[in-house]
Amino acid sequence: MLDFALSSLLRRKGKNLSLVAVYTLIVFSVASLLFFVQAMKRESALILEGAPGLVVQRMVAGRHDPIPLEYAGTIAGIRGVAEARPRLWGYYYEPVVGANYTILAEYDGTGAQGVVLGNGVARTRRLAVGDLVTFRTYRNESLVLPVREILPQESELAAADLVVLSEADFRTLFDFPSGRATDLAVSVPNPREIPVVAGKIAALYPDTRPITKREMLRTYDAVFDWRGGMMVVMLAGALLAFVVFAWDKATGMSAGERLEIGILKSVGWETSDVLLLKFWEGAAVSLAAFLAGVLLAYAHVFLLSAPLFEQALKGWSVLYPRFRPVPAVDGYQLAIIFFLTVAPYTVATIVPCWRAATIDPDAAMRS
């Protein structure tokens, strides 16, 4: 029966190839989107793997404010906390290239001089190790620093716009008050204790906001899922158009097809046999389009870095990282693609197939 169905499809090459082409395009769009969203979620989870379990920020009038360093000592004394490390970081607008840099201070007290630049910063400013880079401080003075190191390309997604300074240079650049840090990174070895520690910190210092790593992960997950969902909603119009197209193709039978079914029925085929034939035809079309669409989407996302979707899904920035997503495809994503493409196609073709299968052989051969 499958053999007969395939030869029947091949007899009407033009019609079926156009159907498979449109079907493949739909599967390709949905699959590219899902693969890309999954790859972004994976990247963000990998980045957050090294993040501290708990970050404590000080709030003033509902806004983030520098946190006094003495808070760190008290928090480090809470049972279950291994370390409460002050962090100094901020954003610096660079008018020359119109980009925002993420500025981070090395808080290790090694006193190393010079700056470490992310790959994106070095690329846009055309800087190499040993060059001098100028920043304008908050007192409107020039701060000239030598480039000590440029971060490797592999770290680009996380550190394209990163500039690492010494603590003293950081405080000079932003005129940052001494005795204060941007926030505290609290390390809690047992992850199950993090909510309890967060509760204790909030009770001890009501002016602080503890943020757990799990909350950050959840936010990233929700943001990427939401973006993926929005894109699916935007693709709904195309999906609907495809369903109408499939319905139209299945309904518009040529005289040759009607004659073929008429002959089959007159030589003893039952309606259920013709329905089975139509099922296998539909299955062959769906399988071909599904496989082609998924493979093309795989190449589009994981080999070409999804040029069609990246602007919409990654977000936008002057210093955008260049990266190639790590291939990650699972059965769950394939199931989503199946339910969003194959299911509507199948539903759209049932009634036309039934109409074709219940043709009166006598009328079909006369027409």
Place this chain on the structure above:
Amino acid sequence: MILHPAVLALVVSSLLQSAMLLFASWNGALILRGWSPGSGSERQLALERRNCLVSSVVGYALAFQLLSLFFFLFTADRLHIQLTGAMCAAGTLNANGYGYPALLLKTADFLLAGTWLVVNHADTRGYDAPLVKTKCRLLLLLAPLLFLDAFLQFRFFADLEPDVITSCCGSLFGSGKGGLASDLASWPAVPAMGLFFAVLGATVAMGVVFLRSARGAVLFALLCGVTFPAAILALVSAFSLYIYDLPTHHCPFCVLQAEYGHIGYLLYAALLGGAAAGLSAGALAAFRKRGSMAAVVPPLQRRLVWTAIAFFLLFALAVSFRIVVSPYRSG
């Protein structure tokens, strides 16, 4: 509402199923009103064609329904990361009042859909289509349940808010916490396992009796209907301890996670497959002597009984293997 692509896929799929079933129910009602197998009238011929249409449409709709139960479970499991307090699908389903009713109804629909598909399969094998009216009546019974299922699922996803704090499985399925889940978990492990293996033994024995004498299909179906909840009870109160290697963790949803090799999907597929096959064998018993079904139903029932026994034994084998290899020992 969490706008996850899988949520959209489930909602789209349930809308399609509902539309298909509404269309099929309307055609089914027309068939029920005018079906007259002895007549050769134009109307009867048209109804016979509609019967083909109903079989096709409902066949596809119910096939999607069978798949969507597992897809729903997988999605609930994946969404737990976005909900405060949730550790697995148990927490996601508990995030609002629609999650567990939707899951229970989906499970019941799975079993009923399986039965309908088997009755339909038998009917299409007979030259005189003697089960058409039965099939249409069953469809009119099944369709409202599937509409309710689609509604509950939509409300569950629509009301799912990430800022609502839900409970983790440890507190839902913890002993002595109150509620049905906790009561199941509180059952002592050894009697629960004993009950399951006793019921399973009775089911297999009844299956063998049927295969030898072709009698007792209804009793076999009833026993299959009891094996299913007995297995769930034993899974929650006893088998889960060996799967997690922990004396206090009873969650029936954590078994779905990659950490435990997704073994839960195998266990639930075996249980649902066994129960659906067993119930279908019982449902067909009423039609053994109806027209052409005398030649179709007996071999089909035998195959179903074999299938049910094989699925239940697969479940028993999988959990027994886990008990043997697990370092956990009760008592």
